[in-house]
Amino acid sequence: MEKTVNNKAWFMVLPVLLLVAFTAVIPLMTVVNYAFQDSFGNNQFFWVGIEWFQELLASERFHDALVRNLIFSFSILAIEIPLGIGIALCMPKKGWGVPVCLVLMALPLLVPWNVVGTIWQVFGRADIGLLGYFLNLIGINYNYTQDPIAAWATVIVMDVWHWTSLVVLLCYAGLVSIPEAYYQAARIDGASRWAVFRYIQLPKMHSVLLIAVLLRFMDSFMIYTEPFVVTGGGPGNSTTFLSIDLVKMAIGQFDLGPAAAMSLVYFLIILLFSWVFYTVMNNAGAEKKHYAGEE
Amino acid sequence: MSTTTGTATIETGVAAGGQAPRSRARARAQRTGSRYAFLVPTVYITFLMLPIYWLFNMSLKTNQEILSKFTLWPDEPTLANYMVIFTDPSWYNGYINSITYVVLNTVISVAVALPAAYAFSRYKFLGDKHLFFWLLTNRMAPPAVFALPFFQLYSAFGLIDTHLAVALAHCLFNVPLAVWILEGFMSGVPKEIDETAYIDGYSFPKFFGKIFMPLIASGIGVAAFFCFMFSWVELLIARTLTTTAAKPIAATMTRTVSASGMDWGVLAAAGVLTIVPGALVIYFVRNYIAKGFALGRV
Incomplete structure (x- = not known):
């Protein structure tokens, strides 16, 4: 659509601008302010320059949390994306099954995040939880509060439970937008099921998959509440992700300076990913228009 | 929705028109595949x-x-566990608090996002692309980064432990989201409609309220749903900004740990009750959920 140039449109954006300035810019400036200072209480602050940043980037604690978070995010993607595509392909395309599937699948998305944690905390317990009870019954020694591997497995299965539906819903929306004529053409050419998937369904899901991948990456990179409720970051530090570490530092220990420095670095990492997200998505949009123009 | 038949139709189609033995065999394989697809x-x-x-x-x-x-x-x-929740004010007030700030946040977010989304979808203006990207970055901001500065900011304004504080804080991620979703829906409305309305002598507010809003009603519904959803599920910020008077139900749940051990039954009952509002609203937007998650761009 051709847009007209009109700088008065700024007035329409102004309310959003003021609101977001209040909720985002002012707090962010506080963070920047703390990141360069040290405090000994009584609201006395001393300029320390980039000391906190040097300390943070050299600290093992931060490296470990970052690596754990990256491993977590990539395992989530490796499981949820193929699983989501597979389930979307098998979903009914019409009839009573469609609303039933959509509503039931979307349900985990609307459970408050700490309740997701509570649900899995209970579900995985060996004494009162269904999952833990049966795993121990068949001889697997499963205890997520003691065993780091069990804790990781619980956190990952919980995230798969919580968010795979998002991928399913997005892929499903992409699939139902494919015109029937494409399938007819494939049928006439005698295309195999794989060819239909590879050359018709996958390209049509391209843009929604991109959104799914990036949303899942970023949200899993910010994860806090669910693992915090289930494992509290433990056993030891084995499931302490960046957000958990940050909250521990900022609110638990009230180390304002280091926490602020970590916030900024953390935010910059995410900002980098959002930039990639935005650019790739815009390019994908431009490509789509390009193809549409050719048809 | 006639184009939504998908693979099921190919398979029956192949079966009906399968002349060559090879394609018949394949059709059979695909049919058994689709029979078990459910x-x-x-x-x-x-x-x-x-x-x-x-x-x-x-x-x-x-x-x-x-x-x-x-x-x-x-x-x-x-039903004793549920009775505990419905008779104890500190429990059911948690519910009322959650719903109050969630609704407040939804109204604020959608109201400010409407004109902004219209501006983004219809006009080019100085710095529009940068502004849009900046809004997006707020959706991507980790709440953990903002927990502490929010606490200090809202303390300074004396807003701690009020519904308004949580509603405003949740605007951090809901306003950008609402702008994105609404912009996606608005871009689907042809611009000629605006121009025709102006030629017919409509003023802008009248056009916006009487013609444009009904056209994007489903978009407004979806944006409101998503604001509701993300405000409802968020806890870190909501818990940081409240102590008692505006404490959300989800934060109240931590209270079940007492000296005599966990009160599992009440905890479970509270959990079930927090799922109910989501399950109710989801039914109304079931066909638009994916479009909303794709920020209006499917």
């Missing part, structure tokens, strides 16, 4: 429902039954 969503939904069932199951048991024996369904179903 199993995948069924297994998946079972996986989704089991933990929720378990929570529901626990909410109907007494603590004694939960801890003393392992039963797949309650021996003596009881």
